Amino acid sequence: MTEQNAFARRHNGPDASETAAMLKVVGAPSLDALMAETVPASIRVKTPLNLPAALTEHEALDEIRALAARNKPMISLIGQGYHGTLTPPVLLRNVFENPAWYTSYTPYQPEISQGRLEALLNFQTMIGELTGLEIANASLLDEATAAAEAMALAKRGAKSKANAFFVDSDVHPQTLAVIRTRAEPLGWEVLVGDPLKDLDAAKVFGALIQYPGSSGALRDPRPAVEALHKAGAFAIFAADPLALVLLTSPGDLGADAAVGSTQRFGVPMGWGGPHAAYMATRDAHKRIIPGRIVGLSVDSRGAPALRLALQTREQHIRREKATSNVCTAQALLAIMAGLYAAWHGPEGLTAIARRTHALTLRLAEGLKALGFAPEADAFFDTLTVQAGDQAAQILAAARAEGINLRDSGGGRIGINLDETTTPAVVEAVWRAFGGSEAFGAAPKASAIPEALRRQDAPLKHPVFSRYRSETEMMRYLRKLADRDLALDRTMIPLGSCTMKLNAAAEMTPVSWPAFANMHPYAPADQAEGYRALVDQLSAALCEITGYDAVSMQPNSGAQGEYAGLLAIRGYHASRGDAHRKICLIPASAHGTNPASAQMVGYEVVVVSSTPEGEVDMADLAAKAEKHAAALAAIMITYPSTHGVFEENIRQICDIVHQHGGQVYLDGANMNAQVGLSRPGDYGSDVSHLNLHKTFCIPHGGGGPGMGPIGVKAHLTPFLPGDPATGQGGAVSAAACGSPSILPISWMYCRMMGPDGLTEATKLAILNANYIAARLAPHFPVLYSGAKGRVAHECILDPRGLKETAGVTVDDIAKRLMDFGFHAPTMSFPVAGALMVEPTESEAKSELDRFCAAMIAIREEIRAVEDGRLPKGDNPLSHAPHSAADLQEGWNRAYSIAQGFFPAGVSPQDKYWPPVNRVDNAHGDRNLICSCPPLEDYAQAAE
Structure with missing residues (x-):
């Protein structure tokens, strides 16, 4: 790559020599040849992405700094559920920026998520x-x-x-x-x-x-x-x-x-x-x-262990x-x-609450003296006053003081105080109302009625009183982090979840005050930088996907699905087709798809899959024909959840359109398409885009995420409305969902540039095919495309091992922890199988380490099959191995070395799972989902 693409060389794992070596293993003469065998020619783009050339990290930071400078974050007293706050530096540095x-x-893998x-x-x-x-x-x-x-x-x-x-x-x-x-x-x-x-x-x-x-x-x-x-x-x-x-x-x-x-x-x-x-x-x-x-259960030794409880309630089931x-x-x-809350504790939170209330009391007394008595006598931190025809003048005067007040309409003005408010701010508000009073003590102790005053002390659990010094809090945070396995330690090869690099340069602007301290309902002229950033990112996403417009409002992938289906529903209603309520969904679809369809009032009709994992075209045609009069949409994931590019995607779109339906294409697997194909070009009407996957927003232990939707022009009028005005169709509280993390995706696109983005897609596909080629002799690869290639992920099939060795997919997942790996996606979309997605960010050395671990695990399984290790007493059945396993006499059928330090695991760099295998059923039968007192842990483990 050119010097201008320096960042792409850092983001993409394989270098030129590694790429050549992997291509040799997969049997392709070049990356382009591999793409020709993977992505159907009928959907390949003919021209490169029309995006600005790549910037270096420092150039991109300078450019986004200029955007940030166009924001004018003022003291926000608007309230409406959003408040100024002080992030403790110990948390900013050790958690938010860590x-x-x-x-x-x-x-989902609790043994490596205890922190x-x-x-x-x-x-x-x-x-x-x-x-x-x-x-x-x-x-x-x-x-x-x-x-x-x-x-x-x-x-x-x-x-x-x-x-x-x-x-x-x-x-x-x-x-x-x-x-x-x-x-x-x-x-x-x-x-x-x-x-x-x-x-x-x-x-x-x-x-x-x-x-x-x-x-x-x-x-x-x-x-x-x-x-x-x-x-x-x-x-x-x-x-x-x-x-x-x-x-x-x-x-x-x-x-x-x-x-x-x-x-x-x-x-x-x-x-x-x-x-x-x-x-x-x-x-x-x-x-x-x-x-x-989150609930408390026990591990295989009876020790307390945390896990996600009641997971059968999830929509995947x-x-x-x-x-x-x-x-x-x-x-x-x-x-x-x-x-x-743990940092401040009950005393600290009480002090913050009392101080905020006292300031509000004093503000109320001053406003009353100025002839603007608050509407309510009882309040906590927010006042509303009737200013009549003076309202506009007061709001403008407050802005001149650097303060935003809430325009509640009808001459009413709202004022909300918070922990950042000072007496000087209160005095400035008085000045905006025409006063000149100096701040003094409030003559009244409380505006909270006696009947509504809390009688019990909250936050009684010791965790909220234990960490008072920064030394103690810093060590607590490090202790928790050390119990976890995250991307900063190891590859996380999760199919359909795209755990790629979240570069430091991408993350840097998120903490800047110009982005962090902006109220969502501040006047538009104070957020020009944000608006420019959103517009630029939206334009890039339109170019990448082939859509005509983007809404950033959905703040998760599932919200994006919902918003996309609402747009389809609105479109049909506008044409007098409100009766169209049938939604076709392939059997292999994400579980959120049918749940989202149900939420917009649609009836789900399942389309069968072929033995090769593709949509059964005959079944699709028959059901589209049968339900033609009521067909609203199809929801399809592409590449499919089986990890292949289906050759018939254009035909699928055509069939649905011919029968009056719209095509919702789930964008979860967009990482296999950027720069190679565009959903809006081959027949899709709307997609959500997981910015926390393809566009580098990190997963954060289960959130945040962003799921904006891209639509073709005919659906643009039905994008989500503005929640601030109560406009119809709003799906989230803020117009742009979770905009403070959009700088991450903006930085990614600007630093990668069109060539880097396309190269990343090719390498994601190469990495997946490399793993498939390396592991196919040991674990069958369940699905592949017409020319034997997988997309950016592949499904490994270990199901036969249950009969031959008594080994399940759970055993393999837990054994991978002993090798220092997070397991691939288990039992989705195929029960008992593993879906592996390496992403483009992983170098060949890490892919080889993963493959070596999987091959070593297969050899351990073979030892069970051959009788060299017994069923039920082997490294897989006891995995993962924690330090507690060393506290008793070792009497297992395999050595300590094999259990704790399997091939390729260095004692110097060993990751130690903090608990043994967690008992899921125990946790659901004995649900404890708040911190029990420490003395109760022993009882919970009985």
């Missing part, structure tokens, strides 16, 4: 204690989508058979917008009003109450809760976690569930995200709460019967919020 935390994967699982359990415990509810999940995407999920929870769990949901008129506007989007396709009516005046509980299956209200008003909700319960309906609170430090908890007020955002617990606003939302509920509803739950398509969380941000 690849040991941000490059880890979702903890991040503990950090997420801290989060769940924090939420449970603050809300007074027994069960909390490990986070959701944002407060608005969490509220929509809670509405669905109420529909599932309430005794009421009503078909309407009540929403507090004092809810955040973006929350109402997303709830309306979610309810409409399912035929649920949304009623809006004052829950203490307008609620007819007999007519609803649940109600959402904002606590405190979006305007700041603090009301006693007990009468509404009582009425809801008498009618068999759910009471759901949207509650601010900092307010809950001082307020009576939702649980004590009778709530069935609570949702909210933990953004103000140390996570910058970032123009809207990412932030960790929460959901908590009663123990009775633990089997129907959406999202992930329930498919079209799922009531939610949630497949992710905001793990990294939930970890940050939980650690923020």
